[in-house]
Every structure is written in structure tokens, then in C-alpha cells.
Amino acid sequence: MGVVNISSLRGKNFLTLLDFDPKEIDVLLQHARVLKQETKNGKQSDLLKGKSLGMIFENASTRTRVSFEVGMTQLGGHALFLSPRDMQIGRGEPVKDTANVLSRYVDAIMIRTNSHELVEELAQHASVPVINALTDGYHPCQAMADALTILEHKGKLKGLKLAYVGDGNNVAHSLLAVGAKVGMDISIATPEGYEVDQDIFKKAEKAAKETGATLIQTNDPKEAVKEADVIYTDVWASMGYEEEQNERISKFSVYQVDESLASLAKNDYIFLHCLPAHRGEEVSEQVIDGPHSVIYDQAENRLHAQKSILVALMSNS
Numbered sequence: 001m002g003v004v005n006i007s008s009l010r011g012k013n014f015l016t017l018l019d020f021d022p023k024e025i026d027v028l029l030q031h032a033r034v035l036k037q038e039t040k041n042g043k044q045s046d047l048l049k050g051k052s053l054g055m056i057f058e059n060a061s062t063r064t065r066v067s068f069e070v071g072m073t074q075l076g077g078h079a080l081f082l083s084p085r086d087m088q089i090g091r092g093e094p095v096k097d098t099a100n101v102l103s104r105y106v107d108a109i110m111i112r113t114n115s116h117e118l119v120e121e122l123a124q125h126a127s128v129p130v131i132n133a134l135t136d137g138y139h140p141c142q143a144m145a146d147a148l149t150i151l152e153h154k155g156k157l158k159g160l161k162l163a164y165v166g167d168g169n170n171v172a173h174s175l176l177a178v179g180a181k182v183g184m185d186i187s188i189a190t191p192e193g194y195e196v197d198q199d200i201f202k203k204a205e206k207a208a209k210e211t212g213a214t215l216i217q218t219n220d221p222k223e224a225v226k227e228a229d230v231i232y233t234d235v236w237a238s239m240g241y242e243e244e245q246n247e248r249i250s251k252f253s254v255y256q257v258d259e260s261l262a263s264l265a266k267n268d269y270i271f272l273h274c275l276p277a278h279r280g281e282e283v284s285e286q287v288i289d290g291p292h293s294v295i296y297d298q299a300e301n302r303l304h305a306q307k308s309i310l311v312a313l314m315s316n317s
Helices: 022-040 063-074 095-105 116-125 140-154 170-182 198-211 221-225 242-255 295-314
Strands: 052-057 078-082 108-112 130-132 161-165 185-189 215-218 230-233 270-273
Touching: 022 140, 022 170, 022 295, 052 063, 052 095, 063 078, 063 295, 095 108, 095 116, 108 116, 108 295, 116 130, 130 140, 130 295, 140 170, 140 230, 140 270, 140 295, 161 170, 161 221, 170 185, 170 198, 170 215, 185 221, 198 215, 215 221, 270 295
Parallel strands: 052 078, 052 108, 108 130, 161 185, 161 230, 185 215, 230 270
Antiparallel strands: none
């Protein structure tokens, strides 16, 4: 695998995959594969030597913090963890001030928060790249890891069918975005009242017209999963909606990905879940721990996909 040129993305924000064209996403994925292979081969990297990433966490996370911090270390850079207790933004400091000050200290800002509007405001005022590590609207870093995992196991993305079953949340939004951009069909099945954001769906539909991807919304999980190459689910009550857990369990019960539902997919389907998972709720133990599950490959690929993003946005070379 040769070296991939990603310099055209230097300095760009990474807020949603809808901001990137298909070639840019392909370049990031191919570069992630190069970086992953180099890591497996024990090759040391100094691509981000002397660079610092400020990581703002308004929500706790295992995979996001570890993958970004380890990724920066493996690239020769440094990551700085900033919790709400460390940030004046949590005490009422204007986002504009936080963005301008951090831009004087670090080479990029990663943020995990509830409000996508806050991230957009941060990016508007920052003079360094801003990376969305999760908002209520999008989870683009996760979608890149998902795409990388599918590419590794299926050898392609275009023309495949991914079925997402569950809550129409930020993960579903980013799957729509990545599918639209790479030509992968996305079928979303949610309970009535929990559909994806319609503005985001329309934006994804517009992008899908250029790649030939088919995007479908339904309330029927069987329709969504039929002949799917990939089955994907997420927790029924995302972060910030925990108080709705009991109510959602009753409304989502028929949306569990179990062996019966999965049998409608292709025989060689793969199962994805962004974790953490609640076995016995959104997915049965037999599926998530079964032979079709590639959830740990998927979790690992957060590291490699994000390293590609970091290098693309931050590297001088």
C-alpha cells in the first residue's frame, strides 16, 4: 500500500461527513489502512511531532478519550484532556473566548459535547481545526471507523446495504452521511416518533444522488434488515436520554437485533455496534457475541480512523 496524499485537507474542520466529498473520505479511509498496517508492523511515527491536541469532554467516554490520546502519542504528538471542571466554558465563558485562547495553545481542538451548535460556534471562532468527537447531531469519527471496518471485511463500500435498527440518533445520522458519500445503501428502522432528523436526512439524500446510494426510512425492522450486508444497532437511550430508559424499553422491544431478525440479512452479514452495549436490550447475546460480530475490530478502528483524520488536519507534511 503506497503513501496517500492527504495534504489537501490540512486545516479543515471535521464536524460532519456531509462537509466532505467522496474522494476525501476515500483518501482518509485508505490512509487509515496505511497507518494501521504501519502500527501493526511496529513502525514509529513522527507525523505529528511537536503537535498538541486539546480534548474537551463535556461527556464521559472510554473509547473516544483512549483512542484519541493513544493516537496522538503513536503519531509523536501530545493530547491534553480537558474536563468540564478544567474549562471556563462550563462556568459561562463565551465559546468565542475559549476558541480564540485554545487556538493560541494547541494545534487542533477535539470536542465531545451535547450541542452540535456549540461545536459549530467553536469552529467558527477557532483558528485551528475542530474535530467533532460526538454531538447530539453527528458522530463522524465513529462513522469513519464503521466504514473502515466494513471495507476491511467486505472489500468495498459502494453497493453494499447497511441496516440500522433502533434510535434515530447521532450515530444513525452519521451512517446516513457516510453511506450517501460512499455509495452504500442505508436502511434505517426506528419506532414511530424516534425517526432521524428530517433536515439531516434530506441533506444526506441530496449527497446520495451523486453516488447512487439509496437511503430508506421505515418503522419495520424486518424490511430494513432484509438482504443486508451489515446490521448495526446502538443503545436505545443515548447519552442525555437515560431518564427515558424504561419508556424506551417498551417502545423498542420489537427492535432488538436477535437471531430471528438477523436471519433476514445475507448469510455473510457482519454485525456492528458502537458500544457500550446492553446485551438483552438492543441486541441479543447470541448476535453480539456470535460469529458475525466484528465489534472489537470496529472499536479498534476508532484509533486508526482518527489517526488518519488527525494527520490530515494537523500535519505540516
